[in-house]
Structures are given as C-alpha cells and as structure tokens.
Amino acid sequence: MSTIRERVAEARRAGLILRNLDGETRNRALEAIAVALNERGEEIEAANKRDRERAESSGLAAPLAKRLKFDAGKREQSIVGVRAIAALTDPVGRVLKRRELDEGLELTQQTTPIGVIAMIFESRPDALVQIAGLALKSGNALVLKGGSEAVDSNRILAEVIAEATVAAGAPTGWIQLVETREDVRALLELDDLIDLMIPRGSNEFVRYIMDHTRIPVLGHADGICHMYLDRAADVARCVNLAVDAKTQYVAVCNTIETLLVDAAAAERLLPPVAAALVEQGVELRGCERSRAIVPEMKPATEEDWATEYLDLILSVKVVDDVAAAVDHINRWSSGHTDAIVTEDAATAEAFLNGVDSASVMWNASTRFADGYRYGLGAEVGISTARIHARGPVGVEGLVTYKWVVRGTGQVVADYSSGTRHFTHRDLS
Amino acid sequence: MSTIRERVAEARRAGLILRNLDGETRNRALEAIAVALNERGEEIEAANKRDRERAESSGLAAPLAKRLKFDAGKREQSIVGVRAIAALTDPVGRVLKRRELDEGLELTQQTTPIGVIAMIFESRPDALVQIAGLALKSGNALVLKGGSEAVDSNRILAEVIAEATVAAGAPTGWIQLVETREDVRALLELDDLIDLMIPRGSNEFVRYIMDHTRIPVLGHADGICHMYLDRAADVARCVNLAVDAKTQYVAVCNTIETLLVDAAAAERLLPPVAAALVEQGVELRGCERSRAIVPEMKPATEEDWATEYLDLILSVKVVDDVAAAVDHINRWSSGHTDAIVTEDAATAEAFLNGVDSASVMWNASTRFADGYRYGLGAEVGISTARIHARGPVGVEGLVTYKWVVRGTGQVVADYSSGTRHFTHRDLS
Numbered sequence: 083m084s085t086i087r088e089r090v091a092e093a094r095r096a097g098l099i100l101r102n103l104d105g106e107t108r109n110r111a112l113e114a115i116a117v118a119l120n121e122r123g124e125e126i127e128a129a130n131k132r133d134r135e136r137a138e139s140s141g142l143a144a145p146l147a148k149r150l151k152f153d154a155g156k157r158e159q160s161i162v163g164v165r166a167i168a169a170l171t172d173p174v175g176r177v178l179k180r181r182e183l184d185e186g187l188e189l190t191q192q193t194t195p196i197g198v199i200a201m202i203f204e205s206r207p208d209a210l211v212q213i214a215g216l217a218l219k220s221g222n223a224l225v226l227k228g229g230s231e232a233v234d235s236n237r238i239l240a241e242v243i244a245e246a247t248v249a250a251g252a253p254t255g256w257i258q259l260v261e262t263r264e265d266v267r268a269l270l271e272l273d274d275l276i277d278l279m280i281p282r283g284s285n286e287f288v289r290y291i292m293d294h295t296r297i298p299v300l301g302h303a304d305g306i307c308h309m310y311l312d313r314a315a316d317v318a319r320c321v322n323l324a325v326d327a328k329t330q331y332v333a334v335c336n337t338i339e340t341l342l343v344d345a346a347a348a349e350r351l352l353p354p355v356a357a358a359l360v361e362q363g364v365e366l367r368g369c370e371r372s373r374a375i376v377p378e379m380k381p382a383t384e385e386d387w388a389t390e391y392l393d394l395i396l397s398v399k400v401v402d403d404v405a406a407a408v409d410h411i412n413r414w415s416s417g418h419t420d421a422i423v424t425e426d427a428a429t430a431e432a433f434l435n436g437v438d439s440a441s442v443m444w445n446a447s448t449r450f451a452d453g454y455r456y457g458l459g460a461e462v463g464i465s466t467a468r469i470h471a472r473g474p475v476g477v478e479g480l481v482t483y484k485w486v487v488r489g490t491g492q493v494v495a496d497y498s499s500g501t502r503h504f505t506h507r508d509l510s
Numbered sequence: 511m512s513t514i515r516e517r518v519a520e521a522r523r524a525g526l527i528l529r530n531l532d533g534e535t536r537n538r539a540l541e542a543i544a545v546a547l548n549e550r551g552e553e554i555e556a557a558n559k560r561d562r563e564r565a566e567s568s569g570l571a572a573p574l575a576k577r578l579k580f581d582a583g584k585r586e587q588s589i590v591g592v593r594a595i596a597a598l599t600d601p602v603g604r605v606l607k608r609r610e611l612d613e614g615l616e617l618t619q620q621t622t623p624i625g626v627i628a629m630i631f632e633s634r635p636d637a638l639v640q641i642a643g644l645a646l647k648s649g650n651a652l653v654l655k656g657g658s659e660a661v662d663s664n665r666i667l668a669e670v671i672a673e674a675t676v677a678a679g680a681p682t683g684w685i686q687l688v689e690t691r692e693d694v695r696a697l698l699e700l701d702d703l704i705d706l707m708i709p710r711g712s713n714e715f716v717r718y719i720m721d722h723t724r725i726p727v728l729g730h731a732d733g734i735c736h737m738y739l740d741r742a743a744d745v746a747r748c749v750n751l752a753v754d755a756k757t758q759y760v761a762v763c764n765t766i767e768t769l770l771v772d773a774a775a776a777e778r779l780l781p782p783v784a785a786a787l788v789e790q791g792v793e794l795r796g797c798e799r800s801r802a803i804v805p806e807m808k809p810a811t812e813e814d815w816a817t818e819y820l821d822l823i824l825s826v827k828v829v830d831d832v833a834a835a836v837d838h839i840n841r842w843s844s845g846h847t848d849a850i851v852t853e854d855a856a857t858a859e860a861f862l863n864g865v866d867s868a869s870v871m872w873n874a875s876t877r878f879a880d881g882y883r884y885g886l887g888a889e890v891g892i893s894t895a896r897i898h899a900r901g902p903v904g905v906e907g908l909v910t911y912k913w914v915v916r917g918t919g920q921v922v923a924d925y926s927s928g929t930r931h932f933t934h935r936d937l938s
Contacts, residue, residue, distance in 0.1 A: 098840055102863050181885055187874060189884055196896055197866070277896045296724065298897050319919045326921035412526055434914050435530050438625070446615060446917030455925070456617055456913065457609055457934035468624055468705045469726050469898040473913045485884065485901045486862050489874030491747045493754035497883070506885035 086268035090225055090275045092255040094198050097223030099253035101195040105172035111218055111250040112168035116161045118246035119211070123157055126242065129234040130207065137231050152207040152235050160211040163460065167215040170459045173481045174221045180509040184502060186490035188509070193481040195221035197277040200269050202227045202291065204283040207235040213280070214243050214257055216460055220480035225258045225276065227266050236261075270295040278480075280463055285390065300479060302466040304390045304416035305335025307448045310407040310433065311355065312424035313346040319445060320351050320423050321358045326447040327421065329362045333392045335464060336419050336451040340387060340397045342407045348375055348400045356398070364394045371400035387414040404429050408436035415439055417466045419451040419473075440466055440473035514696040518653055518703045520683040522626050525651030527681035529623040533600035539646055539678040540596035544589045546674035547639070551585055554670065557662040558635065565659050580635040580663050588639040591888065595643040598887045601909045602649045608937040612930060614918035616937070621909040623649035625705040628697050630655040630719065632711040635663040641708070642671050642685060644888055648908035653686045653704065655694055664689075698723040706908075708891055713818065728907060730894040732818045732844035733763025735876045738835040738861065739783065740852035741774040747873060748779050748851050749786045754875040755849065757790045761820045763892060764847050764869075764879040768815060768825045770835045776803055776828045784826070792822045799828035815842040832857050836864035843867055845894045847879040847901075868894055868901035 084092070103111075119126070130152040137147050152160075179191040199222045203209045210228055217224040228236035240259040248254050260269065269276060273296045280300045281291040289303040309327050311320045327338040343352050348371070356366055356376045367386050368379035379398060386397035387410070401407045404422070411420050421443035422433040430444040441451040451474060453461025458476030465471050471479035496502040512520070531539075547554070558580040565575050580588075607619035627650045631637045638656055645652040656664035668687040676682050688697065697704060701724045708728045709719040717731040737755050739748045755766040771780050776799070784794055784804045795814050796807035807826060814825035815838070829835045832850070839848050849871035850861040858872040869879040879902060881889025886904030893899050899907035924930040 098864075098866060101866070183878070183883065183885065187878075194866075293724075296721075298726065316919075322919060322921055326923050330921065330923045330926070430916075434916075436526075438526060438529070438622075439912070441913040441915065443915040444917060445919050446915045447921045449922035450611070450615075450915055450917075450920070451913070455611065455922070455932065457611065457932065468910050472910055482896050482900055484867070485869040485879070487869065487871040487874045487878055488858075488862075489872060489878075491744075491750060491873050492878070493750055493758070493875045494877035494883070495754050495758050498758070504883065504885065 086260060086265050087272060087275070089258045089260070090198065090269070090272050093223040093225055093258045094275050096253040096256040097195070097198050100223055100256050101174070101197075101221045103221065103251065105174065107251045108218055108221060109168045111247040111252045112164055112215055114246040114250035115211070115215065115218075115243050116164045118242045119157055119161050119164070122238075122242050123154065126157065126235070126238050127153065129238040132234045133232050142231060146231065149204075149206045150232055150235070156208050160208050163212055164215045167219050167460050167477070170219060170477055173219065173477050178483055182505050182507040182509055183487070184492065184505050187492045188488050190486045190488070191483050192486060194484045196480060196482045198223045198225065198275060199480065200225040200227075200276045200279045200297070202266060202269075202279070202281045202283070204229045204287070207232050207239055209282065210236055210239050211243070212460060213462075216462055216477050216480060217257070218247060218252065220477050222480055223256045225260060225269065227260045227269070230261070233261060270297070273297045282463060298467075298470065300465050300467065300471060300475060301463050302335060302416065302418055305337070305418045306340070306388070306390050306414060306416040307336060307338045307418055308340045308342055308411050308415055308420040309338045309448065310342040310401075310404070310411070310420070310422045311344060311347065311351045312404060312422055312426065312429055313344040314426035314429060315344075315347065315351060315423040316425055317351055317354055320355050323421070323423050323445070323447050324355050325358050325362055327449055328359060328364055328396050329394070330447070330449050332394055336448050337392070338396065338421075338448055339390055340399060340414070342410060343372065343398065343400050344404070344407070345371065345400050345402050348372065352376055352398070352400075359396060362394070364396050366396055366398055368398040369400060372398045375400075390416070404432055405436075408433060411437050411439070418464065419443065419448045421446065421448050440464070514688060514693050515700060515703070517686045517688070518626065518697070518700050521651040521653055521686045522703050524681040524684040525623070525626050528651055528684050529602075529625075529649045531649065531679065533602065535679045536646055536649065537596045539675040539680045540592055540643055542674040542678035543639070543643065543671050544592045546670045547585055547589050547592070550666075550670050551582065554585065554663070554666050555581065557666040560662045561660050570659060574659065577632075577634045578660055578663075584636055588636050591640055592643045595647050595888050595905070598647060598905055601647065601905050606911055610933050610935040610937055611915070612920065612933050615920045616916050618914045618916070619911050620914060622912045624908060624910050626651045626653065626703060627908065628653040628655075628704045628707045628725070630694060630697075630707070630709045630711070632657045632715075635660050635667055637710065638664055638667050639671070640888060644890055644905050644908060645685075646675060646680065648905050650908055651684045653688060653697065655688045655697070658689070661689060698725070701725045710891060726895075726898065728893050728895065728899060728903060729891050730763060730844065730846055733765070733846045734768070734816070734818050734842060734844040735764060735766045735846055736768045736770055736839050736843055736848040737766045737876065738770040738829075738832070738839070738848070738850045739772060739775065739779045740832060740850055740854065740857055741772040742854035742857060743772075743775065743779060743851040744853055745779055745782055748783050751849070751851050751873070751875050752783050753786050753790055755877055756787060756792055756824050757822070758875070758877050760822055764876050765820070766824065766849075766876055767818055768827065768842070770838060771800065771826065771828050772832070772835070773799065773828050773830050776800065780804055780826070780828075787824060790822070792824050794824055794826055796826040797828060800826045803828075818844070832860055833864075836861060839865050839867070846892065847871065847876040849874060849876050868892070
C-alpha cells in the first residue's frame with residue numbers, strides 16, 4: 083500500500099509527461115472518458131446504488147442523498163459536460179507575450195499547466211467527472227478526495243477515467259483518488275508536491291483547508307454579498323433585482339445577505355422592496371433606521387452584517403450615501419460579489435471603483451457571478467483570493483505561464499559592456 | 511505607540527483610497543518623491559552617514575557596508591529610477607477582457623491593485639525607494655521592513671516619501687515602516703490584512719518567510735540553475751555561454767550551478783569548456799563520467815546537485831541524452847532558469863517543453879533571466895512560485911483583476927427560465 087506522499091509524487095511525475103501532451107491527445111483522452119462513461123454505465127450505476135443504499139440505511143439527510151445520485155440522466159449530463167470541456171479552446175501553450183530582446187534573441191511568455199492540483203469535494207460524484215475533465219484539458223495531474231458517502235461511486239468513476247485516459251495516451255498515475263480524512267490531512271502537508279488546492283464544500287470546510295495548509299487555495303469560504311439601492315434608483319428595478327439576488331436560488335454563494343438603502347431614498351424604495359421580499363417568504367432583519375420605515379422587520383445586530391444566511395433571511399441597513407455603502411461593504415463583504423442599483427452613472431462608477439470585491443455590478447443581479455454566465459465555459463470555482471484567479475474561474479485558472487528565451491549564442495557580458503543593446507520590440 | 515496590527519490596518523484603509531487615485535495623480539506623487547529626494551539630500555546623507563559610522567564601529571563586513579551606502583550618486587540613481595517608474599504604462603485599470611453577456615449586459619475584466627504589499631529587504635536603502643515607487647505606481651499600500659544596519663537611512667527615506675506623496679494627494683498612512691524582527695514575526699501572522707509578501711535577501715531568510723506565513727510570497731529562495739550542452743552543440747557557443755552563465759556575475763540567482771553534458775559529445779565539449787571555466791577561476795566538481803574525461807575535477811556528490819554555491823564553483827554531470835538532462839533538472843532545479851545549448855531545433859524544443867522552470871532558454875545565457883533584460887521595466891523580484899507571477903516580475907506582478915458587470919436591470923431568473931439567452935460575444 084503506497085503512502086499518500088508516494089501517490090502524490092507519482093501524480094507529480096505523471097504530470098511532467100501530461101503537460102507535454104499536445105491538445106489533440108488531451109482531447110482524445112477526454113473523448114475516451116465520454117465513451118467509457120457510456121460503456122461502463124451499468125457498473126457505475128451499481129456502485130452508486132450501493133452508496134445510496136448505505137446512505138439510506140444510515141439515515142443521510144434527503145438533500146445530501148439527492149446530491150449523491152448518479153443515475154443515467156446524471157451520467158448523460160457528465161458525458162455532455164466532458165465533451166464541452168474538450169471543445170474549449172486549448173488553455174495550454176497560449177502565447178501571452180512575444181518580444182524581440184535583440185536581433186536573434188526572442189522572449190515568449192506562454193501558458194503552461196500548473197502541475198499538480200488537489201481537489202477536495204463533498205458528496206456529488208458528477209463533480210469528480212467534471213474536475214477530472216478540467217484537469218486533463220489543462221494538462222494538470224490531479225489528486226481527488228470525494229465525500230465518504232460516495233466512496234463506491236468515486237472509486238468506479240476514478241477507475242473508469244484512469245483506464246480510459248491512459249489507454250488514450252495519458253500517463254499512468256495522473257489521477258489519484260484518496261479516501262479518508264487522514265488522507266486529506268496528509269495532503270495539506272505536501273506543499274512540495276501539490277501546487278494548488280481546490281476545496282468545494284461548506285464554509286467551515288473551506289475555511290479549515292485555508293487555515294491548515296501553505297498550498298495556495300482556490301476557492302471561497304463565505305459569500306456575504308450586498309446590494310445597495312441608491313437615491314437615483316428606479317423602484318421597479320430595485321424590486322426585481324433584490325428579489326432575484328435574494329430568492330432566485332437562495333442557498334448559493336452569490337445570493338445577497340445584506341441590502342443597503344440610501345437614506346435619501348429609503349422611504350421611497352424600502353417599503354415596496356421589503357413587501358416584495360416578504361411576499362417571497364424572506365425574513366427581514368433591519369437596522370434602527372430601516373425599522374423606522376418598515377417596523378415589521380426584526381431588529382438586526384452587528385452579527386447580521388457578518389452572517390452568510392444561505393437561507394430566506396436578509397439583513398437591511400440604511401446608509402447615508404454611496405460612500406457609506408462602499409465603506410460598509412469593504413468592511414463586511416467577503417469580497418465575492420456586490421451590486422449597486424442606480425440610474426446615475428457617476429454614482430455607479432464610484433461604487434464599482436470603490437468596492438474591493440472580485441465581482442462588482444451595476445443594475446444587475448449578483449446571481450450573475452458565475453463561470454457559465456460570464457461565458458468562461460466550465461467553472462473550476464469562485465475565488466475570493468486576491469492573486470492568481472479572482473471571482474468565477476474557468477479552465478484558465480488551472481494554468482500558469484513560463485518564459486521561453488530562444489537565442490543564437492548571446493551572452494549578458496556583451497550587454498553589460500555596452501557592445502550590444504537590447505531592442506525590446508514587442509512582436510505580434 | 512500603535513501596534514503592528516493597527517499600523518497595517520491603517521495601511522489597508524489608506525490602500526482603499528490609494529487604489530482609486532487615477533494614474534496621473536499616482537505619477538504626480540512619484541514625481542514628488544523625485545523632487546523631495548533632491549531637496550532633502552543633506553538630511554538623507556546625514557542619516558546614512560550615521561548608519562555607516564555605526565556599521566564601521568561594529569565591524570560590519572565590507573560588502574554589507576558598501577551596500578549600505580546611499581550617497582549623492584546613489585540618490586541620483588534612485589531619482590532616475592522613480593521617474594522611470596512614473597514613465598511606465600499604468601498597470602491599473604487595464605482591460606483584460608470585455609464581453610457582451612446579453613444586450614445591455616456587459617462584463618469587463620480589469621486590473622486592480624492587489625491591496626497591501628509587505629516588503630522585507632536587507633541593507634540597501636535604495637531598495638526602499640524603488641519598492642515604494644513600484645507600490646505607488648500600482649496603487650498598493652506598502653509595509654516595509656529594512657535592514658537594521660540602515661535604520662536611520664530607512665527612517666528618513668520613508669518619512670521623505672510619505673510626506674512628499676501625501677502632499678501630492680496620496681492618503682496618509684499608505685506607507686508604513688517597521689523596524690524590528692519582532693515586527694516581522696507579527697507581520698507574518700497578519701494574513702487577514704496583508705495580501706502579498708515580498709522578501710528580498712539570503713536564501714535562508716526567504717525560506718524562513720515562506721515557511722512561516724500563510725500570506726502568498728513572491729520571491730525565490732534558491733536559484734539552482736542548469737546549462738545542458740547537447741550532442742548537437744557548437745563548441746565555441748558552449749564555451750561562451752557556460753563562461754557567461756557562470757562567471758559574468760557569480761553571486762546572483764540566475765548564475766548556473768550545474769553543467770550537464772550529453773554523453774555522446776562529452777569528449778568533444780567538456781575539455782574546452784572546463785579549460786575556459788578553470789581559466790576564469792572556477793572550481794569544477796564532476797561526476798565519475800565527467801572525471802574520466804577531465805580528471806582534474808574534484809569529485810561531486812549528490813549534495814552538489816542540490817547546492818546553490820553563489821560562488822566560483824560548478825558541478826558537472828554527464829547525462830545520457832536530452833531526456834536524462836530534463837529529468838535531472840526537473841528533479842534538482844529550483845525552477846528558476848535552465849538552458850540548453852544545441853544547434854538541433856527539435857532537441858531544443860523537447861528541452862524547452864520538458865523543463866518545468868519559470869524561464870527556459872535555448873542558446874542564451876541564464877543570466878538573461880531578469881526583469882530589465884526581459885523588458886519588464888523595474889523588477890519587483892524573481893518568483894519561483896507556480897501561480898500569480900513566475901520568473902522575473904515587473905510592476906504587472908503587483909496588480910490583480912476584478913470583474914465589473916454593467917447591466918440594465920437584468921435578473922438571472924429570466925435566463926434560467928429560458929425567457930432570455932446569453933450572447934457571450936467578445937468585444938474588442
């Protein structure tokens with residue numbers, strides 16, 4: 083039995099081969115996954131049935147049990163998804179910059195795979211297929227840890243993917259499945275072998291990963307998003323946008339948790355917006371100034387500004403102006419997505435510039451903050467980190483770059499002595 | 511007396527203002543630094559003199575004492591440097607992507623400052639001026655820790671820069687100077703306030719920083735660089751390139767520490783290359799196969815492959831072919847810069863693709879791996895990290911991006927229900 087370190091080291095070695103496969107070979111391997119998922123459907127369903135029976139007998143909560151399901155329909159969706167990933171533009175080997183340093187001395191900055199990605203996710207087995215597809219497309223080796231409830235589904239899916247891709251030319255060992263919590267703790271220590279960690283799951287889980295590793299983490303713990311209704315806002319727009327941003331899908335990270343209302347327009351805007359939200363079943367928790375206008379609200383405490391409800395609850399605060407809204411957001415927002423509703427372009431720009439979040443929006447629902455809606459193709463995740471990748475991350479978030487210098491014998495001594503001079507001419 | 515946390519929090523608040531200054535104001539503040547360095551030259555020289563006298567009486571080593579010097583000449587260089595930074599293209603607000611999501615709903619991905627940068631450097635006071643200029647240009651607040659030998663110089667320079675820039679419109683507190691090792695330890699804990707750490711100094715020092723913080727670190731500990739002489743290499747090129755890469759400036763990170771020689775050409779290439787290096791005073795430490803060809807070499811042990819000498823010492827190893835060279839490099843290189851010398855384009859491309867380092871070179875000296883030589887303008891540092899910024903990093907490494915969505919009232923519910931559809935049309 084290999085240790086986790088040995089298995090991740092194997093992934094790293096495989097990654098050095100994988101990163102040099104051309105885009106066509108990587109796409110052929112993706113198509114092989116699609117074909118194998120279809121051919122081995124019965125095995126996969128049988129394994130998933132075992133997981134679900136175990137879940138049922140152990141009394142797993144209904145929403146989790148539902149996420150566990152990987153039936154013919156889900157499998158078909160995964161196959162479509164893998165083919166869509168194959169159809170994406172190749173993210174590897176893209177030239178970002180080309181520059182003549184001197185005659186016969188050329189610099190190219192080009193994208194390359196990052197190396198070894200570790201992905202830790204909760205129960206959904208379809209996530210395994212998607213992330214394996216994204217890693218393969220971007221030339222990265224992958225270490226996966228799925229939810230323990232889905233152990234049989236994950237095993238068969240990882241096996242099907244490994245076999246199909248290796249037969250199609252991918253290096254043995256490029257995808258590794260680990261299974262226990264002890265394995266995860268071991269992964270967190272392997273900052274010499276793992277280049278990027280992508281945890282998907284509850285806030286507490288992501289926070290735990292972020293707090294216990296030196297490996298860079300792509301993801302977000304909290305999604306405390308805001309919508310600010312400005313004095314120059316149209317009331318119908320406020321109603322539509324607030325209702326959509328809070329209720330269109332309540333348990334996700336890009337849903338708003340706090341509504342800020344400009345004091346100069348609170349009497350005009352807050353009553354109809356509050357009424358529309360209450361009609362959708364939203365519980366409102368307001369500051370004193372907002373409760374003076376809509377007394378039916380429960381009182382909000384400071385804790386509410388720091389809370390991601392992920393539920394039909396919304397905190398409401400009246401603020402003096404756009405600057406106060408920006409200040410509140412920069413203090414309390416998780417830096418995920420924040421929006422302003424206004425018909426005043428100058429106020430909108432002040433907000434868009436002032437708010438220091440990954441996504442900022444004007445007259446649009448925060449729910450648009452999503453890789454698919456942004457047109458990024460398959461979504462790797464949404465990052466609230468400030469470097470590398472920010473906001474919704476597509477497959478481009480799984481590559482880095484390298485510098486390639488092609489010369490004809492040049493030495494630095496000639497440039498130091500002034501015998502030769504750099505031209506530094508950008509090439510198209 | 512404020513605590514370190516309070517001072518960094520002040521920098522963070524100032525950073526939220528700084529990031530919204532337009533490029534013109536930031537450039538005016540840079541010019542104000544240049545003017546103030548000139549006007550307050552006597553004060554600065556007096557402070558520097560106190561540092562140097564203290565250094566002398568405490569017996570500071572001559573190279574360190576030399577680096578400490580900040581006289582009229584060095585000051586003039588700093589002034590020229592600050593003006594060169596002002597002349598760089600504005601790295602902030604650059605549009606990376608513009609996409610119509612639907613009619614009246616537009617997405618922009620644009621560069622923004624990272625936020626708060628902490629820079630820790632050793633004795634050179636001119637580094638303080640340069641990094642303050644780069645931070646200001648890129649709209650980032652800055653926390654600085656200089657070498658304790660330069661405490662008087664650093665204080666006056668930080669004061670001059672703070673006063674001049676605040677008078678020119680920068681927010682009070684955007685630049686903070688901290689002084690003790692305890693302060694540095696405190697900084698390492700502030701991952702909620704500091705976004706990026708840039709340590710400059712000895713390998714041990716950078717390694718210490720990397721190992722003791724969760725803040726992303728831009729930099730490199732080791733520079734174990736390689737040059738591989740291929741069977742299809744021209745012997746005169748091998749001599750020139752090996753001599754330049756080892757001896758042009760020996761104590762820097764992009765100097766080679768190991769020379770790999772193709773077995774099929776070792777008898778042809780190694781004797782003249784070894785002779786040229788020995789003539790330059792280089793001590794060679796060879797593997798058994800290379801000592802069979804040049805017996806004068808000392809024997810190398812495995813430890814040599816892992817050593818950054820930063821001195822006139824070079825390890826030499828004969829390898830079977832380009833694949834073996836790539837394997838050796840991917841195992842032992844620090845991922846900084848590695849080069850191949852060959853006249854065979856296919857072999858060169860195999861090397862450039864196979865070697866997983868920040869910079870890879872063909873028929874050029876590794877000494878070209880440098881921000882100035884790459885034409886990046888002032889250099890922030892050289893990074894061996896795999897994400898965010900890799901290799902030589904210019905001011906572009908001090909920005910991140912944000913997503914801005916400008917809509918006209920769009921809600922996600924309309925796209926989920928199929929009432930509306932995304933156009934996802936890239937705009938120029």
